[in-house]
Amino acid sequence: MICARGLDKWYGTTHAVQDLSFDVRPGVVTGFLGPNGAGKSTTLRLMLGLDRGDGSTLFDGVPFPQLRRPLRQIGAVLEAKAFHPTRRARDHLRMLAAANGLSAHRVDAALDAVGLTEVADDRPGTFSLGMSQRLGLAAALLGDPHTLLLDEPANGLDPHGIQWLRGFLRSFAAGGRTVFVSSHLLAEMALMADELVVVGLGRLIATGPVDDFIGRFTARQVVVRSPRRAELAELLHRSGAQLSVEADGALQVAGGDLAAVGELAAAHGLPLHELSLRTASLEDAFLEATGGTVRFGAR
Amino acid sequence: MRSERFGELSGLVDALRLERVRLTTVRSTWVIVGTALGLGVLVSAVIASLGSVERDPTLTSLVVTTGADITPLPFAAAMMGVLGVLSVGHDYRYGLARATLLVQPNRSALVAARLAVLTAVSVAVVSAGFALNLAVGMLLSRGAMALNSAVWGTFLGYLLLTVLWSWLGAAGTWLLRATVPTLTILLIVPLLVEPIIRMLALLNELSWLRPIADWLPFTAGRAMASAASEGPGGMSQVTAGAVFGGFVLAVLIPAWLTFRRWDA
Numbered sequence: 001m002i003c004a005r006g007l008d009k010w011y012g013t014t015h016a017v018q019d020l021s022f023d024v025r026p027g028v029v030t031g032f033l034g035p036n037g038a039g040k041s042t043t044l045r046l047m048l049g050l051d052r053g054d055g056s057t058l059f060d061g062v063p064f065p066q067l068r069r070p071l072r073q074i075g076a077v078l079e080a081k082a083f084h085p086t087r088r089a090r091d092h093l094r095m096l097a098a099a100n101g102l103s104a105h106r107v108d109a110a111l112d113a114v115g116l117t118e119v120a121d122d123r124p125g126t127f128s129l130g131m132s133q134r135l136g137l138a139a140a141l142l143g144d145p146h147t148l149l150l151d152e153p154a155n156g157l158d159p160h161g162i163q164w165l166r167g168f169l170r171s172f173a174a175g176g177r178t179v180f181v182s183s184h185l186l187a188e189m190a191l192m193a194d195e196l197v198v199v200g201l202g203r204l205i206a207t208g209p210v211d212d213f214i215g216r217f218t219a220r221q222v223v224v225r226s227p228r229r230a231e232l233a234e235l236l237h238r239s240g241a242q243l244s245v246e247a248d249g250a251l252q253v254a255g256g257d258l259a260a261v262g263e264l265a266a267a268h269g270l271p272l273h274e275l276s277l278r279t280a281s282l283e284d285a286f287l288e289a290t291g292g293t294v295r296f297g298a299r
Numbered sequence: 300m301r302s303e304r305f306g307e308l309s310g311l312v313d314a315l316r317l318e319r320v321r322l323t324t325v326r327s328t329w330v331i332v333g334t335a336l337g338l339g340v341l342v343s344a345v346i347a348s349l350g351s352v353e354r355d356p357t358l359t360s361l362v363v364t365t366g367a368d369i370t371p372l373p374f375a376a377a378m379m380g381v382l383g384v385l386s387v388g389h390d391y392r393y394g395l396a397r398a399t400l401l402v403q404p405n406r407s408a409l410v411a412a413r414l415a416v417l418t419a420v421s422v423a424v425v426s427a428g429f430a431l432n433l434a435v436g437m438l439l440s441r442g443a444m445a446l447n448s449a450v451w452g453t454f455l456g457y458l459l460l461t462v463l464w465s466w467l468g469a470a471g472t473w474l475l476r477a478t479v480p481t482l483t484i485l486l487i488v489p490l491l492v493e494p495i496i497r498m499l500a501l502l503n504e505l506s507w508l509r510p511i512a513d514w515l516p517f518t519a520g521r522a523m524a525s526a527a528s529e530g531p532g533g534m535s536q537v538t539a540g541a542v543f544g545g546f547v548l549a550v551l552i553p554a555w556l557t558f559r560r561w562d563a
Contacts, residue, residue: 045562045563048400048401049400049404050397050400050401050562050563051562051563052560052562064404065404065405067404068309068310069313070401070402070403070404071401071402076401078397078401079394079397081393081394082393082394082395082397082398083393083394083395083398084325084389084393084395085393086325086326086327087324087325088324091320091324092324094320094324095317095320095321095324096317096398096399096402098313098316098317098319098320099313099314099316099317099399099402099403100313100402100403101313101316139398139402
Protein backbone atom coordinates (compact mmCIF):
# COMPACT_ATOMS: atom_id res chain seq x y z
CA MET A 1 0.00 0.00 0.00
CA ILE A 2 1.31 3.43 -0.93
CA CYS A 3 -0.05 6.50 0.88
CA ALA A 4 1.05 9.85 -0.59
CA ARG A 5 0.04 12.90 1.42
CA GLY A 6 0.45 16.59 0.67
CA LEU A 7 3.20 16.20 -1.93
CA ASP A 8 4.31 19.66 -2.95
CA LYS A 9 7.21 20.94 -5.01
CA TRP A 10 8.33 24.30 -6.39
CA TYR A 11 10.92 24.79 -9.13
CA GLY A 12 11.73 28.50 -8.87
CA THR A 13 8.40 30.18 -9.58
CA THR A 14 6.77 27.04 -11.03
CA HIS A 15 4.53 25.11 -8.68
CA ALA A 16 5.22 21.69 -10.19
CA VAL A 17 3.29 19.57 -7.68
CA GLN A 18 0.51 21.03 -5.57
CA ASP A 19 -0.65 19.37 -2.36
CA LEU A 20 -1.07 15.99 -4.02
CA SER A 21 -2.59 13.17 -1.96
CA PHE A 22 -3.63 9.72 -3.09
CA ASP A 23 -3.46 6.03 -2.21
CA VAL A 24 -2.27 3.14 -4.33
CA ARG A 25 -3.83 -0.15 -3.31
CA PRO A 26 -2.22 -3.58 -3.55
CA GLY A 27 -3.78 -6.23 -5.77
CA VAL A 28 -4.52 -3.89 -8.68
CA VAL A 29 -2.53 -2.02 -11.32
CA THR A 30 -2.83 1.72 -10.73
CA GLY A 31 -2.11 3.98 -13.67
CA PHE A 32 -0.64 7.45 -13.24
CA LEU A 33 -1.87 9.78 -15.97
CA GLY A 34 -1.35 13.40 -16.85
CA PRO A 35 -0.39 15.58 -19.82
CA ASN A 36 3.24 16.55 -20.44
CA GLY A 37 4.43 18.82 -17.66
CA ALA A 38 1.67 17.68 -15.31
CA GLY A 39 4.24 16.75 -12.66
CA LYS A 40 4.13 12.95 -12.93
CA SER A 41 7.88 12.36 -12.91
CA THR A 42 8.41 14.99 -10.20
CA THR A 43 5.74 13.26 -8.12
CA LEU A 44 7.47 9.90 -8.52
CA ARG A 45 10.81 11.45 -7.51
CA LEU A 46 9.20 13.08 -4.46
CA MET A 47 7.65 9.75 -3.49
CA LEU A 48 11.04 8.07 -3.67
CA GLY A 49 12.87 10.80 -1.77
CA LEU A 50 15.00 11.75 -4.78
CA ASP A 51 13.72 15.33 -4.82
CA ARG A 52 13.38 17.62 -1.85
CA GLY A 53 9.86 18.89 -1.31
CA ASP A 54 6.95 18.89 1.10
CA GLY A 55 4.64 16.05 1.97
CA SER A 56 5.25 12.40 2.67
CA THR A 57 4.88 9.03 1.02
CA LEU A 58 4.67 5.86 3.04
CA PHE A 59 5.29 2.43 1.53
CA ASP A 60 3.52 0.04 3.90
CA GLY A 61 4.03 2.67 6.57
CA VAL A 62 7.70 3.44 5.89
CA PRO A 63 9.17 6.39 3.91
CA PHE A 64 11.47 5.25 1.09
CA PRO A 65 14.66 6.95 2.40
CA GLN A 66 14.32 4.97 5.64
CA LEU A 67 14.38 1.61 3.88
CA ARG A 68 17.72 -0.06 4.56
CA ARG A 69 17.62 -2.36 1.54
CA PRO A 70 14.92 -0.83 -0.67
CA LEU A 71 15.19 -3.33 -3.54
CA ARG A 72 13.75 -6.00 -1.29
CA GLN A 73 10.57 -3.93 -0.86
CA ILE A 74 10.29 -1.51 -3.77
CA GLY A 75 11.44 -1.78 -7.36
CA ALA A 76 11.45 1.49 -9.27
CA VAL A 77 12.36 2.46 -12.81
CA LEU A 78 12.39 6.17 -13.56
CA GLU A 79 14.37 6.21 -16.79
CA ALA A 80 15.07 3.57 -19.37
CA LYS A 81 18.75 4.15 -20.07
CA ALA A 82 20.15 4.58 -16.57
CA PHE A 83 23.27 2.45 -17.06
CA HIS A 84 26.88 2.80 -18.14
CA PRO A 85 26.98 1.84 -21.83
CA THR A 86 30.12 -0.30 -21.52
CA ARG A 87 29.30 -2.09 -18.27
CA ARG A 88 27.85 -5.50 -19.12
CA ALA A 89 24.14 -5.95 -18.39
CA ARG A 90 24.88 -8.66 -15.83
CA ASP A 91 27.49 -6.47 -14.10
CA HIS A 92 25.04 -3.56 -13.99
CA LEU A 93 22.57 -5.74 -12.13
CA ARG A 94 25.32 -7.27 -9.99
CA MET A 95 26.30 -3.75 -8.91
CA LEU A 96 22.74 -2.86 -7.86
CA ALA A 97 22.23 -6.25 -6.22
CA ALA A 98 25.42 -5.81 -4.20
CA ALA A 99 23.95 -2.69 -2.60
CA ASN A 100 21.13 -4.76 -1.17
CA GLY A 101 22.97 -7.93 -0.22
CA LEU A 102 21.35 -9.90 -3.06
CA SER A 103 23.04 -12.92 -4.58
CA ALA A 104 24.13 -13.56 -8.17
CA HIS A 105 21.27 -16.05 -8.33
CA ARG A 106 18.80 -13.13 -8.08
CA VAL A 107 20.61 -11.39 -10.95
CA ASP A 108 20.12 -14.43 -13.18
CA ALA A 109 16.48 -14.75 -12.09
CA ALA A 110 15.76 -11.09 -12.90
CA LEU A 111 17.45 -11.37 -16.31
CA ASP A 112 15.40 -14.46 -17.01
CA ALA A 113 12.16 -12.78 -15.89
CA VAL A 114 12.57 -10.01 -18.49
CA GLY A 115 13.95 -12.24 -21.24
CA LEU A 116 17.49 -10.82 -21.34
CA THR A 117 19.44 -13.95 -20.40
CA GLU A 118 20.92 -14.30 -23.88
CA VAL A 119 22.37 -10.79 -23.86
CA ALA A 120 23.38 -10.76 -20.19
CA ASP A 121 27.07 -10.42 -21.04
CA ASP A 122 26.55 -7.78 -23.74
CA ARG A 123 27.28 -4.10 -23.19
CA PRO A 124 23.94 -2.26 -22.99
CA GLY A 125 25.20 0.69 -25.02
CA THR A 126 24.06 -1.30 -28.03
CA PHE A 127 20.61 -2.12 -26.58
CA SER A 128 17.42 -0.84 -28.20
CA LEU A 129 15.08 1.30 -26.10
CA GLY A 130 12.89 -1.75 -25.55
CA MET A 131 15.82 -3.85 -24.30
CA SER A 132 16.91 -0.97 -22.09
CA GLN A 133 13.41 -0.86 -20.60
CA ARG A 134 13.66 -4.57 -19.88
CA LEU A 135 17.05 -4.10 -18.20
CA GLY A 136 15.54 -1.35 -16.03
CA LEU A 137 12.68 -3.64 -15.11
CA ALA A 138 15.14 -6.42 -14.28
CA ALA A 139 16.86 -4.02 -11.88
CA ALA A 140 13.51 -3.27 -10.24
CA LEU A 141 12.79 -7.00 -9.84
CA LEU A 142 16.15 -7.91 -8.31
CA GLY A 143 14.90 -8.02 -4.75
CA ASP A 144 11.54 -9.66 -5.60
CA PRO A 145 9.78 -6.56 -4.22
CA HIS A 146 6.12 -6.20 -3.24
CA THR A 147 5.81 -2.79 -4.89
CA LEU A 148 6.72 -1.57 -8.37
CA LEU A 149 6.91 2.09 -9.43
CA LEU A 150 7.46 2.51 -13.14
CA ASP A 151 7.72 5.70 -15.18
CA GLU A 152 6.67 5.13 -18.80
CA PRO A 153 7.78 1.47 -18.91
CA ALA A 154 6.06 0.79 -22.25
CA ASN A 155 8.08 3.46 -24.12
CA GLY A 156 10.10 1.81 -26.87
CA LEU A 157 8.58 -1.63 -26.45
CA ASP A 158 7.30 -3.38 -29.56
CA PRO A 159 3.72 -4.77 -29.57
CA HIS A 160 4.92 -8.13 -28.23
CA GLY A 161 6.88 -6.36 -25.53
CA ILE A 162 3.89 -4.25 -24.54
CA GLN A 163 1.68 -7.32 -24.37
CA TRP A 164 4.31 -9.07 -22.26
CA LEU A 165 4.59 -6.05 -19.93
CA ARG A 166 0.82 -5.85 -19.53
CA GLY A 167 0.59 -9.54 -18.66
CA PHE A 168 3.56 -9.30 -16.32
CA LEU A 169 2.24 -6.30 -14.38
CA ARG A 170 -1.28 -7.71 -14.13
CA SER A 171 -0.04 -11.05 -12.78
CA PHE A 172 2.35 -9.20 -10.43
CA ALA A 173 -0.59 -7.23 -9.03
CA ALA A 174 -2.86 -10.28 -8.97
CA GLY A 175 -0.46 -11.79 -6.45
CA GLY A 176 -1.51 -9.07 -3.99
CA ARG A 177 1.37 -6.74 -4.80
CA THR A 178 1.27 -3.03 -5.60
CA VAL A 179 1.88 -1.57 -9.06
CA PHE A 180 2.00 2.16 -9.79
CA VAL A 181 2.77 2.89 -13.41
CA SER A 182 2.77 6.11 -15.44
CA SER A 183 2.22 6.09 -19.18
CA HIS A 184 1.27 8.30 -22.08
CA LEU A 185 -0.12 5.31 -23.98
CA LEU A 186 -3.78 5.68 -23.05
CA ALA A 187 -5.05 2.71 -25.06
CA GLU A 188 -2.45 0.58 -23.31
CA MET A 189 -3.33 2.03 -19.92
CA ALA A 190 -7.00 1.23 -20.55
CA LEU A 191 -6.04 -2.43 -20.94
CA MET A 192 -3.47 -2.49 -18.15
CA ALA A 193 -4.80 -0.38 -15.29
CA ASP A 194 -7.62 -1.11 -12.88
CA GLU A 195 -7.42 2.21 -11.10
CA LEU A 196 -6.12 5.65 -11.99
CA VAL A 197 -4.51 8.67 -10.44
CA VAL A 198 -4.91 11.55 -12.90
CA VAL A 199 -3.03 14.83 -12.48
CA GLY A 200 -2.90 18.10 -14.38
CA LEU A 201 -0.67 21.11 -13.70
CA GLY A 202 0.55 19.36 -10.58
CA ARG A 203 -2.92 18.99 -9.08
CA LEU A 204 -5.01 15.89 -8.53
CA ILE A 205 -7.85 15.69 -11.05
CA ALA A 206 -9.27 12.28 -10.31
CA THR A 207 -8.52 9.04 -8.56
CA GLY A 208 -10.40 5.75 -8.57
CA PRO A 209 -11.42 2.88 -10.87
CA VAL A 210 -10.91 3.38 -14.61
CA ASP A 211 -14.63 2.88 -15.41
CA ASP A 212 -15.64 5.50 -12.85
CA PHE A 213 -13.19 7.97 -14.38
CA ILE A 214 -14.55 7.39 -17.89
CA GLY A 215 -18.13 7.64 -16.65
CA ARG A 216 -17.41 10.83 -14.76
CA PHE A 217 -15.77 12.71 -17.60
CA THR A 218 -17.71 11.48 -20.64
CA ALA A 219 -21.39 11.07 -21.49
CA ARG A 220 -22.46 7.61 -22.59
CA GLN A 221 -24.76 7.31 -25.57
CA VAL A 222 -27.47 4.86 -26.61
CA VAL A 223 -27.40 4.05 -30.32
CA VAL A 224 -30.72 2.91 -31.75
CA ARG A 225 -31.61 1.97 -35.29
CA SER A 226 -35.15 1.39 -36.58
CA PRO A 227 -36.80 1.20 -40.02
CA ARG A 228 -39.41 3.62 -38.57
CA ARG A 229 -36.80 6.17 -37.53
CA ALA A 230 -38.97 9.28 -37.77
CA GLU A 231 -41.63 7.87 -35.43
CA LEU A 232 -39.02 6.67 -32.96
CA ALA A 233 -37.28 10.03 -33.04
CA GLU A 234 -40.54 11.81 -32.34
CA LEU A 235 -41.26 9.53 -29.38
CA LEU A 236 -37.79 9.99 -27.93
CA HIS A 237 -37.95 13.74 -28.45
CA ARG A 238 -41.27 13.93 -26.61
CA SER A 239 -39.81 11.89 -23.74
CA GLY A 240 -37.15 14.58 -23.32
CA ALA A 241 -34.18 12.74 -24.82
CA GLN A 242 -31.33 14.67 -26.48
CA LEU A 243 -31.09 13.25 -29.97
CA SER A 244 -28.70 13.39 -32.86
CA VAL A 245 -28.66 11.49 -36.13
CA GLU A 246 -25.54 9.71 -37.29
CA ALA A 247 -24.44 9.66 -40.93
CA ASP A 248 -25.74 6.14 -41.42
CA GLY A 249 -29.16 7.07 -40.04
CA ALA A 250 -28.78 5.66 -36.53
CA LEU A 251 -30.18 7.73 -33.67
CA GLN A 252 -27.90 8.74 -30.80
CA VAL A 253 -29.48 9.35 -27.42
CA ALA A 254 -27.08 11.29 -25.22
CA GLY A 255 -26.89 9.95 -21.67
CA GLY A 256 -29.77 7.64 -22.45
CA ASP A 257 -30.89 4.55 -20.61
CA LEU A 258 -30.70 1.45 -22.77
CA ALA A 259 -33.68 -0.27 -21.15
CA ALA A 260 -35.87 2.85 -21.26
CA VAL A 261 -35.28 3.33 -24.98
CA GLY A 262 -36.06 -0.33 -25.69
CA GLU A 263 -39.23 -0.27 -23.59
CA LEU A 264 -40.41 2.94 -25.24
CA ALA A 265 -40.02 1.40 -28.70
CA ALA A 266 -41.73 -1.84 -27.63
CA ALA A 267 -44.65 0.02 -26.05
CA HIS A 268 -45.34 1.68 -29.39
CA GLY A 269 -44.70 -1.42 -31.50
CA LEU A 270 -41.65 0.00 -33.24
CA PRO A 271 -39.21 -2.59 -34.59
CA LEU A 272 -35.51 -2.08 -33.71
CA HIS A 273 -32.53 -3.24 -35.76
CA GLU A 274 -29.96 -2.09 -33.24
CA LEU A 275 -30.01 -1.04 -29.64
CA SER A 276 -26.57 -0.59 -28.11
CA LEU A 277 -24.65 1.38 -25.54
CA ARG A 278 -21.66 3.35 -26.76
CA THR A 279 -19.20 4.21 -24.01
CA ALA A 280 -16.34 6.65 -24.45
CA SER A 281 -12.70 5.56 -24.37
CA LEU A 282 -10.15 6.35 -21.68
CA GLU A 283 -8.61 8.74 -24.17
CA ASP A 284 -11.88 10.68 -24.50
CA ALA A 285 -12.20 10.88 -20.74
CA PHE A 286 -8.54 11.86 -20.31
CA LEU A 287 -8.81 14.64 -22.90
CA GLU A 288 -11.98 15.92 -21.29
CA ALA A 289 -10.54 15.76 -17.78
CA THR A 290 -7.19 17.34 -18.55
CA GLY A 291 -8.18 19.69 -21.37
CA GLY A 292 -7.68 22.80 -19.26
CA THR A 293 -4.43 21.66 -17.71
CA VAL A 294 -2.15 21.22 -20.70
CA ARG A 295 1.09 23.10 -20.05
CA PHE A 296 2.77 22.44 -23.39
CA GLY A 297 0.54 22.24 -26.46
CA ALA A 298 0.66 23.17 -30.15
CA ARG A 299 -1.78 25.80 -31.35
CA MET B 300 19.87 4.18 18.97
CA ARG B 301 21.97 1.04 18.67
CA SER B 302 19.80 -0.33 15.80
CA GLU B 303 20.07 3.06 14.03
CA ARG B 304 23.86 2.87 14.24
CA PHE B 305 23.76 -0.72 13.02
CA GLY B 306 21.55 0.40 10.13
CA GLU B 307 23.99 3.18 9.19
CA LEU B 308 26.95 0.82 9.40
CA SER B 309 25.29 -1.88 7.30
CA GLY B 310 24.23 0.84 4.84
CA LEU B 311 27.89 1.78 4.54
CA VAL B 312 28.91 -1.85 4.02
CA ASP B 313 26.24 -2.25 1.31
CA ALA B 314 27.40 1.00 -0.33
CA LEU B 315 31.00 -0.26 -0.26
CA ARG B 316 29.93 -3.46 -2.04
CA LEU B 317 28.12 -1.38 -4.67
CA GLU B 318 31.07 0.95 -5.19
CA ARG B 319 33.53 -1.93 -5.48
CA VAL B 320 31.50 -3.59 -8.25
CA ARG B 321 30.81 -0.21 -9.88
CA LEU B 322 34.46 0.78 -10.15
CA THR B 323 35.80 -2.59 -11.19
CA THR B 324 33.26 -3.32 -13.94
CA VAL B 325 33.98 -0.41 -16.29
CA ARG B 326 36.82 -0.40 -18.77
CA SER B 327 37.92 3.16 -18.03
CA THR B 328 39.06 2.15 -14.53
CA TRP B 329 41.44 -0.48 -15.90
CA VAL B 330 42.64 1.83 -18.68
CA ILE B 331 43.50 4.51 -16.11
CA VAL B 332 45.15 2.05 -13.74
CA GLY B 333 47.12 0.47 -16.62
CA THR B 334 48.19 3.87 -17.91
CA ALA B 335 49.25 5.02 -14.45
CA LEU B 336 51.40 1.92 -13.96
CA GLY B 337 52.70 1.57 -17.52
CA LEU B 338 53.68 5.17 -18.14
CA GLY B 339 54.90 5.41 -14.56
CA VAL B 340 57.38 2.61 -15.20
CA LEU B 341 58.48 4.29 -18.43
CA VAL B 342 59.16 7.64 -16.74
CA SER B 343 60.88 5.93 -13.82
CA ALA B 344 63.06 3.97 -16.24
CA VAL B 345 64.24 7.21 -17.84
CA ILE B 346 65.01 8.74 -14.43
CA ALA B 347 66.78 5.59 -13.24
CA SER B 348 68.93 5.43 -16.34
CA LEU B 349 70.37 8.83 -15.40
CA GLY B 350 71.59 7.45 -12.07
CA SER B 351 75.11 7.17 -10.80
CA VAL B 352 76.87 4.04 -9.60
CA GLU B 353 76.60 5.19 -5.99
CA ARG B 354 73.57 4.45 -3.86
CA ASP B 355 71.40 7.52 -4.08
CA PRO B 356 68.24 7.91 -1.90
CA THR B 357 67.17 11.09 -3.72
CA LEU B 358 67.25 9.29 -7.06
CA THR B 359 65.41 6.34 -5.47
CA SER B 360 62.69 8.72 -4.23
CA LEU B 361 62.32 10.15 -7.73
CA VAL B 362 62.13 6.69 -9.26
CA VAL B 363 59.51 5.27 -6.88
CA THR B 364 57.33 8.41 -7.14
CA THR B 365 57.72 8.71 -10.93
CA GLY B 366 59.48 12.02 -10.44
CA ALA B 367 56.62 13.65 -8.56
CA ASP B 368 59.02 16.22 -7.19
CA ILE B 369 60.30 17.43 -10.55
CA THR B 370 57.21 17.17 -12.77
CA PRO B 371 54.45 19.80 -12.66
CA LEU B 372 51.81 17.07 -12.41
CA PRO B 373 52.42 14.10 -10.08
CA PHE B 374 51.68 11.26 -12.48
CA ALA B 375 49.80 8.55 -10.53
CA ALA B 376 48.10 11.24 -8.45
CA ALA B 377 46.80 13.00 -11.55
CA MET B 378 45.57 9.69 -12.99
CA MET B 379 43.71 8.90 -9.78
CA GLY B 380 42.26 12.41 -9.93
CA VAL B 381 40.93 11.55 -13.38
CA LEU B 382 39.54 8.29 -11.98
CA GLY B 383 37.77 10.27 -9.26
CA VAL B 384 36.28 12.62 -11.85
CA LEU B 385 35.09 9.81 -14.11
CA SER B 386 33.71 7.67 -11.30
CA VAL B 387 31.35 10.47 -10.28
CA GLY B 388 30.94 12.00 -13.74
CA HIS B 389 29.58 8.75 -15.18
CA ASP B 390 26.82 8.86 -12.55
CA TYR B 391 25.53 12.18 -13.84
CA ARG B 392 26.22 11.52 -17.51
CA TYR B 393 24.42 8.18 -17.69
CA GLY B 394 21.65 8.76 -15.12
CA LEU B 395 23.27 6.30 -12.73
CA ALA B 396 23.09 8.64 -9.76
CA ARG B 397 19.32 8.23 -9.64
CA ALA B 398 19.51 4.46 -10.20
CA THR B 399 22.02 4.22 -7.37
CA LEU B 400 19.88 6.27 -4.98
CA LEU B 401 16.98 3.91 -5.69
CA VAL B 402 18.98 1.01 -4.30
CA GLN B 403 20.90 2.90 -1.60
CA PRO B 404 19.12 6.08 -0.42
CA ASN B 405 21.76 6.87 2.23
CA ARG B 406 23.67 9.59 0.37
CA SER B 407 26.36 10.09 2.99
CA ALA B 408 27.08 6.35 2.94
CA LEU B 409 27.43 6.54 -0.85
CA VAL B 410 29.89 9.44 -0.59
CA ALA B 411 31.92 7.69 2.11
CA ALA B 412 31.94 4.42 0.17
CA ARG B 413 33.05 6.14 -3.04
CA LEU B 414 35.94 7.84 -1.24
CA ALA B 415 36.90 4.59 0.48
CA VAL B 416 37.01 2.65 -2.81
CA LEU B 417 38.99 5.44 -4.49
CA THR B 418 41.40 5.31 -1.55
CA ALA B 419 41.80 1.56 -1.95
CA VAL B 420 42.49 1.84 -5.69
CA SER B 421 44.94 4.71 -5.14
CA VAL B 422 46.84 2.78 -2.46
CA ALA B 423 46.95 -0.30 -4.70
CA VAL B 424 48.19 1.68 -7.72
CA VAL B 425 50.85 3.62 -5.79
CA SER B 426 52.03 0.46 -3.99
CA ALA B 427 52.18 -1.58 -7.21
CA GLY B 428 53.89 1.37 -8.91
CA PHE B 429 56.43 1.52 -6.07
CA ALA B 430 57.34 -2.15 -6.53
CA LEU B 431 57.45 -1.95 -10.35
CA ASN B 432 59.39 1.31 -10.45
CA LEU B 433 61.87 0.08 -7.86
CA ALA B 434 62.45 -3.13 -9.81
CA VAL B 435 63.00 -1.20 -13.03
CA GLY B 436 65.25 1.23 -11.14
CA MET B 437 67.37 -1.62 -9.80
CA LEU B 438 67.77 -3.03 -13.28
CA LEU B 439 68.69 0.24 -14.97
CA SER B 440 70.49 2.32 -12.36
CA ARG B 441 73.50 0.10 -11.84
CA GLY B 442 72.99 -0.17 -8.08
CA ALA B 443 71.97 3.40 -7.27
CA MET B 444 68.68 2.42 -5.62
CA ALA B 445 68.79 2.86 -1.87
CA LEU B 446 65.88 2.51 0.51
CA ASN B 447 66.12 4.55 3.68
CA SER B 448 63.69 6.40 5.93
CA ALA B 449 63.73 9.48 3.66
CA VAL B 450 62.62 7.37 0.69
CA TRP B 451 59.85 5.79 2.74
CA GLY B 452 58.77 9.24 3.90
CA THR B 453 58.61 10.45 0.31
CA PHE B 454 56.67 7.36 -0.69
CA LEU B 455 54.13 7.88 2.11
CA GLY B 456 53.72 11.53 1.11
CA TYR B 457 53.15 10.46 -2.48
CA LEU B 458 50.63 7.85 -1.35
CA LEU B 459 48.67 10.42 0.64
CA LEU B 460 48.93 12.93 -2.22
CA THR B 461 47.47 10.37 -4.65
CA VAL B 462 44.57 9.54 -2.34
CA LEU B 463 43.83 13.27 -1.91
CA TRP B 464 43.90 13.81 -5.68
CA SER B 465 41.35 11.02 -6.19
CA TRP B 466 39.11 12.61 -3.55
CA LEU B 467 39.56 16.01 -5.16
CA GLY B 468 38.47 14.65 -8.55
CA ALA B 469 35.35 13.09 -7.07
CA ALA B 470 34.53 16.13 -4.93
CA GLY B 471 34.96 18.57 -7.81
CA THR B 472 32.57 16.53 -9.93
CA TRP B 473 29.96 16.29 -7.17
CA LEU B 474 30.19 20.06 -6.93
CA LEU B 475 30.04 20.86 -10.67
CA ARG B 476 28.05 17.75 -11.74
CA ALA B 477 30.01 17.63 -15.02
CA THR B 478 33.12 15.81 -16.15
CA VAL B 479 34.78 18.14 -18.64
CA PRO B 480 34.85 21.36 -16.55
CA THR B 481 36.16 19.45 -13.53
CA LEU B 482 38.89 17.73 -15.53
CA THR B 483 39.85 21.05 -17.11
CA ILE B 484 40.17 22.79 -13.76
CA LEU B 485 42.02 19.84 -12.26
CA LEU B 486 44.66 19.92 -15.00
CA ILE B 487 44.89 23.61 -15.86
CA VAL B 488 45.32 24.95 -12.33
CA PRO B 489 48.47 22.93 -11.48
CA LEU B 490 49.87 23.07 -15.01
CA LEU B 491 49.23 26.72 -15.88
CA VAL B 492 47.57 28.85 -13.23
CA GLU B 493 49.87 28.12 -10.29
CA PRO B 494 53.15 28.31 -12.30
CA ILE B 495 52.02 31.66 -13.74
CA ILE B 496 51.17 33.01 -10.27
CA ARG B 497 54.57 31.86 -8.99
CA MET B 498 56.34 33.53 -11.91
CA LEU B 499 54.40 36.77 -11.53
CA ALA B 500 55.20 36.79 -7.82
CA LEU B 501 58.88 37.09 -8.73
CA LEU B 502 58.25 40.54 -10.24
CA ASN B 503 58.85 43.40 -7.84
CA GLU B 504 55.70 45.15 -9.08
CA LEU B 505 53.65 42.13 -8.01
CA SER B 506 55.43 41.33 -4.78
CA TRP B 507 52.08 41.30 -2.95
CA LEU B 508 51.48 37.95 -4.70
CA ARG B 509 54.36 36.29 -2.85
CA PRO B 510 52.44 35.29 0.31
CA ILE B 511 49.78 33.75 -1.93
CA ALA B 512 52.33 32.00 -4.13
CA ASP B 513 53.85 30.40 -1.03
CA TRP B 514 50.57 28.65 -0.19
CA LEU B 515 49.28 27.48 -3.56
CA PRO B 516 47.54 24.12 -3.01
CA PHE B 517 48.88 22.08 -5.93
CA THR B 518 52.40 23.36 -5.37
CA ALA B 519 52.01 22.28 -1.76
CA GLY B 520 50.77 18.92 -3.03
CA ARG B 521 53.98 18.39 -4.95
CA ALA B 522 55.97 19.24 -1.84
CA MET B 523 54.24 16.32 -0.08
CA ALA B 524 56.20 13.96 -2.33
CA SER B 525 59.44 15.91 -2.31
CA ALA B 526 62.69 14.09 -1.68
CA ALA B 527 64.29 17.33 -0.50
CA SER B 528 63.81 18.58 3.04
CA GLU B 529 61.94 21.50 1.51
CA GLY B 530 59.86 20.88 -1.59
CA PRO B 531 58.58 23.30 -4.23
CA GLY B 532 57.22 26.36 -2.48
CA GLY B 533 59.70 25.83 0.36
CA MET B 534 57.37 23.76 2.52
CA SER B 535 58.07 20.77 4.71
CA GLN B 536 56.15 17.58 3.90
CA VAL B 537 53.88 17.97 6.91
CA THR B 538 53.01 21.60 6.18
CA ALA B 539 52.46 20.74 2.52
CA GLY B 540 50.18 17.88 3.52
CA ALA B 541 48.19 20.19 5.77
CA VAL B 542 47.81 22.81 3.00
CA PHE B 543 46.80 20.39 0.24
CA GLY B 544 44.66 18.29 2.61
CA GLY B 545 42.91 21.44 3.81
CA PHE B 546 42.28 22.48 0.22
CA VAL B 547 40.78 19.07 -0.63
CA LEU B 548 38.58 19.21 2.46
CA ALA B 549 37.46 22.73 1.50
CA VAL B 550 36.19 21.29 -1.78
CA LEU B 551 34.94 17.99 -0.36
CA ILE B 552 32.72 19.34 2.41
CA PRO B 553 30.58 21.60 0.18
CA ALA B 554 30.53 18.79 -2.42
CA TRP B 555 29.15 16.35 0.15
CA LEU B 556 26.56 18.90 1.34
CA THR B 557 25.58 19.62 -2.28
CA PHE B 558 25.13 15.93 -3.06
CA ARG B 559 23.05 15.42 0.09
CA ARG B 560 20.65 18.19 -0.96
CA TRP B 561 20.69 17.50 -4.70
CA ASP B 562 17.35 16.95 -6.47
CA ALA B 563 18.14 13.76 -8.35
